[in-house]
Amino acid sequence: MFIRTVNKKLIEKTVSGIAVLTLFTSVSIFSSGCTIKVPMAPDVGKIEIKDKLPVEAGLLISEETRNYVYRGHPESLIGALDSYEFPLGEALEETSKQAFSQVFKKIDLVRTSQEAMKYGIIIEPQIEDFHFRRAGSFFIPSTHHNLSKIKVHVTLASGESEIWGKSIESPEQKIKEIPLATYKAFRDTKVINAVPVGYAASEALVFTLRKIALEISEDTSVRQFINKQGDQWKAAREETGPPVDIYDYEVSDSVPSADRAKRTIVPPTSAARGMLRFHLGSFDAEENPGKLYNERHRGTWGAGLSFKLPKTEHFSFDVEFWETSRKYDNTAITCCFPLGTIDDHITLNTSALLFGVRAIYPLGSRFRIYGAGGVGQYKSKLILEGTMSGTRGTLVEEANSSAGHYFGGGLETFVSYNVAIGVNYRRWVVEGSFDKFGLNNVDIGGEYTGISIGLQF
Incomplete structure (x- = not known):
């Protein structure tokens, strides 16, 4: 027994x-699958801004921020086998240039805080959160939709002082079909199914930065601050000379480590x-x-x-x-x-x-x-x-x-x-x-x- x-x-x-x-x-x-490099081509278009802010601004996007790539799986069963890579850092830089050039008299792209100090206003965008998923009937590909949302924080500073800051999250951008012109913009991609995924992410980023750009242009406190400090900034820029050519500039190791950590973007999880x-x-x-x-x-x-x-x-x-x-x-x-x-x-x-x-x-x-x-x-x-x-x-x-x-x-x-x-x-x-x-x-x-x-x- x-x-x-x-x-x-x-x-x-x-x-x-x-x-x-x-x-x-x-x-x-189930967790293994292909790695898909998602193309992104954000197009901000024209923003209805009446008067640009009368100041030359430095758009601060560090090398760490620019090189950030989001890697992950969709938050859905559809497409969960594949891993997607979004070049969010490059897309953030391109979208910011398009959006903020319509807000300020002139913007120059800079890579370090030291370089940015030459400007009266420093614009620093950062990605705080990103989600994407695919919805629709699991067995009917024609019903699949690509949904993305993103949260971006933008800070305006003058020297060491922050004068404006806000985080805005886009609503979920739902994309099924995209214009033919967009496919042409993505003609180099090897995975055509990645195009709608990238387009949805691009639209979410565009929505967020357009909204932030509008809010900055309409904020009376920002405009009053710029008008008040304009003469002092002009004199300071004449003393320090023209900005360094950012495309030939190497990130200095002398930048404080705390400053580097502040600007480093990490995946949400x-x-x-x-x-x-x-x-x-x-x-x-x-x-x-x-x-x-x-x-x-x-x-x-x-x-x-x-x-x-x-x-x-x-x-x-x-x-x-x-x-x-x-x-x-x-x-x-x-x-x-x-x-x-x-x-x-x-x-x-x-x-x-x-x-x-x-x-x-x-x-x-x-x-x-x-x-x-x-x-x-x-x-x-x-x-x-x-x-x-x-x-x-x-x-x-x-x-x-x-x-x-x-x-x-x-x-x-x-x-x-x-x-x-x-x-x-x-x-x-x-x-x-x-x-x-x-x-x-x-x-x-x-x-x-x-x-x-x-x-x-």
């Missing part, structure tokens, strides 16, 4: 392992520093021949917080709390209870407080795999239900807290900007002792498999 039980348990573990492995493999394959996770799954306990066996039910839930370690994007510190409940039938108790106890089943409940480190490896912008390990404090309770001399009764014993360790891993995918779902595996290695029941050195560890949902912040 015992051999049959062990064999049955071994088969269940094997099937469970194969299922988890299949799920992990399927998701990994990497800006978050923490995640709250909730776990739900099944716990496959270790066999304890002659003590606890014939496990028939097990459930586990947990919650935890992860905080990225300083100066790194790939490691985090984890704090987790878990609860698991396991039931056993035909359990053999090694001691004899008064009045002749006949046990029906035993329930083993364990609470765990875990501390560990997680190593994260991204697979594009939406998927990532991780490995985790650490130590914990485990508290267990054993509940025996049985009959004593014809009277139904329950015996309960709590074990002393036990120290143990754990390890595991998993895979997560972001279904929106700050929500992720995942599949996870954990193995607890810990022992407990129940003197009252005579169950000394009981292995209360085991393997957890389940799903999780995470909220990034």
